[in-house]
Amino acid sequence: MVAQFMSLKDAIATCVQDGDTVAMEGFTHLIPHAAGHEIIRQKKRDLTLIRMTPDMIYDQLIGAGCAKKLVFSWGGNPGVGSLHRLRDAIENSWPRALEIEEHSHAAMANAYDAGAAGLPCAVFKGYRGAELPRVNPNIKFIECPFTGERLAAVPAIRPDVAVVHAQKANRKGDILFEGIVGVQKEAVLAARKSIITVEEIVDDFNDVPFNAVMLPNWAVTAVVHVPGGAHPSYAQGYYKRDNAFYKAWDNIAKDRDSFNNWLDQHVFNGGPKDFEAPLKAQHSKAEA
């Protein structure tokens, strides 16, 4: 069950089925945008999308009608404002109704940790005095059997598929993450199947530090070479966050028509190769 190298098209077609629970992670850094576009292109439907910060990537999937449910903890465009497609789905059921399951970051992080650790639930000091437990039946409380302290519990996250972006794979399919590593490793370990898009495939990892954040090839399903595949998010050591595009997204997504136009132009008539372009532009600018 060692990782297979695949095209992005084949990886999504093989690993993601309609109705699946999908966690696409990356905490600001290394967000798998190219994979998100491919899911939209393949018109996957009825997905339950899990992600701490739904962000532009899920704004796109939700606006494109791929999702029936969202599990999340903070649904904004960081430093910019609202996720308009997410709000339109929640407030107006456009393009379809969206069920939500809302948590705090601490709950989601613990739930990924529990998923990776093979536990049915995460136990943590959370939600004390907060109102989410009233509206989310997946938040319960238990007592510490030693102290009697009341602790929050949430179900472990065990997605059908995890999709993440990393800097490097070696030729065996082992994966290396560097920088802000978020919950990606946990998401992959918690999932039944996983797709890892990477910036680069290298011969070996001989120069990697002992305690680097890595995944062995036997813990991964598909490895896909997609240079620039995190754009407009970033890949530490490769390219920077395209903050200007995050700001521009506000206008693109505000309006259904402009969103659909953008989708037609950049997703339905696009492909993973397009992700190399902004990367090259950034490089040539840096060199200029």
Place this chain on the structure above:
Amino acid sequence: MVAQFMSLKDAIATCVQDGDTVAMEGFTHLIPHAAGHEIIRQKKRDLTLIRMTPDMIYDQLIGAGCAKKLVFSWGGNPGVGSLHRLRDAIENSWPRALEIEEHSHAAMANAYDAGAAGLPCAVFKGYRGAELPRVNPNIKFIECPFTGERLAAVPAIRPDVAVVHAQKANRKGDILFEGIVGVQKEAVLAARKSIITVEEIVDDFNDVPFNAVMLPNWAVTAVVHVPGGAHPSYAQGYYKRDNAFYKAWDNIAKDRDSFNNWLDQHVFNGGPKDFEAPLKAQHSKAEA
């Protein structure tokens, strides 16, 4: 509350009191042997000693009469055999009776994790069908509030003092661990006070990888420069495990008199400077 640079003598005198709960960690690698000797020299008494693998370091402390209780999960000399001083204490109460609280590795690792995470207990899939829960009242079972699955629970480890050895501190007192990092970071974060002995003090950590295993100076109490301080354990990048001494320990510790002689010669009439000697010998042998 930033880390203080201290002598080993002052660090132990300041941080370790009679009756304290002390966790000296290091999983085969980076075991703080020099600090152990200093605790024996200062004749600390009635300590509750916590450690996954009591190993030679606790064999010495127990044989020297420092401990009233041991919390542990595997009490042998790895690859060699018994810890004779530990067995003499349990089987014959020599030099004094030793209370034991016995766990599995998984339980201890989870209990350190829970201690670092500020939780009162650790919840994990453990002890299923095992007999330790019959003899250890600190093992209980709870039910997952979502699935009903039965899960083990143990109290979090929250020591008064954690003592660990690391490769490097910078001049601010930030700490770097590399290689087999065990549960050291967790032990320090779980403890009220901590002593870190280090191989080397460097000007800065500019060349350290983003995701290295580190502790910031404000999470540490005392930093002590003790080159060779892990011997006969090892420090990756500095010196190797002295496997021959681990084998020799079997004979030294087998007999009470030979143990006491060893203690007199190497501990009561020794000091942290002695730990540099085997290190130099190893270097000169390597160069020869």
Place this chain on the structure above:
Amino acid sequence: MTDYNSTEMMTVTAARALKNDDVCFVGIGMPSAACNLARLTHAPDITLIYESGTIGTKPDVLPLSIGDGELCETAMNTVPVTEMFRYWLQGGKISVGFLGAAQLDKFGNINTTVIGDYDNPKVRLPGGGGAPEIATSCGEIFLVMKQSKRGFVEKIDFVTSLGYGKGGDDRASYGVTTKGPSRLITDLCIMEPHPADRHFIVTSIHPGVSRDDIIAATGWQVEFADKVAETPVPSAHELQVLRDLHARTNAAHEGQ
């Protein structure tokens, strides 16, 4: 004296509340500006932690998100997000957390979830993110928010994060042992909790602001301390550092 606007006054006042040995959980926006201003002026050794996992970060420009590359590049160490929330926040290692809100009540309870009914919202806000556990796990909380009748309300629509609950000892009844929102810094004044009942009391008014200005911008009945101080104005140095920081930030974010 240099001219300054009310946002600058608020930012500088928030920055001054931070000490050199604080370990601070930083949110995006004003908290980030205030924390970095503190670091660049009176608190050079302050530890800034962003929930993306960066510990001891010293960014040259303010991040747009909580996970810009600059945060990692300048950090002492970057840990997984799971570790950040488990060992560092829940583990009680953070001395100060900064929070803002869409709605706030007089006990410092905050709403960043919805305006209106949860299941049928008038406005869907981003949600809690880190706030529910930041509010209870940090040593103390500084609230920073521009005053308005819409934001400072008698009853918030949703309790995203706990302040003093219903006041008095209510916070402790949830098993919370941390101090809670010890300071509320606005564009008009500073408020601090009543020692027993825990509702906010105005303890310092920014220069040029009247009591009526504060009352007009607050949805609850405002209470003033017996002795109300005048908030010290920003120094020329603080303003310069803050404006340089914003100028660098704007240049960096637009330039991409």
Place this chain on the structure above:
Amino acid sequence: MTDYNSTEMMTVTAARALKNDDVCFVGIGMPSAACNLARLTHAPDITLIYESGTIGTKPDVLPLSIGDGELCETAMNTVPVTEMFRYWLQGGKISVGFLGAAQLDKFGNINTTVIGDYDNPKVRLPGGGGAPEIATSCGEIFLVMKQSKRGFVEKIDFVTSLGYGKGGDDRASYGVTTKGPSRLITDLCIMEPHPADRHFIVTSIHPGVSRDDIIAATGWQVEFADKVAETPVPSAHELQVLRDLHARTNAAHEGQ
């Protein structure tokens, strides 16, 4: 044919039980020799994991402890011990665990804790270490142990780690869904669990060993399969690799 001793026979037989795509949790001593022999012969891609946190290690000499520097230096990655037990072992990522014991019963339950009474032991053994959770979390367990009446007993003094419990479906009654001890490899034979009752049955006898030898070295009533195989002897290549490994190991450990 090359001469070999019974330990070599046992080690080679254990090594042959491992597959190229196995992810194996390796204990010190014989399991370590068997796993590395497999890696150096028919299973070059096998993933060896030591509980010290090293993943995919390829040591040139056998470690004395489970945490020698060689393990880390040759590993693909080294993780904290907390992560090893939480994400990798408990997370169900390990296909095979190797365990030995001081005492073993016919259902593969093992004792590495005490001989005699727990509170008043005749012999205090090292204890469970990783074994209680290795026994239940790995996909399957290979038991490796030299046979003797003292070790292979009708009733063990302490159940350190679960095998098939009282037999039949008892293992599953503890909520355990993994396969359990699917193979017991001794210096005399191979035993495998009865498909329903789960007690061990001799399925293969090492060359030169008689049924009486096995019976004489077993504290429970030995059962033989209808068709008992003869265990294939070690090849010259396997013996050479194993002996070279031990020679390198002895030189390395004595030379310090």
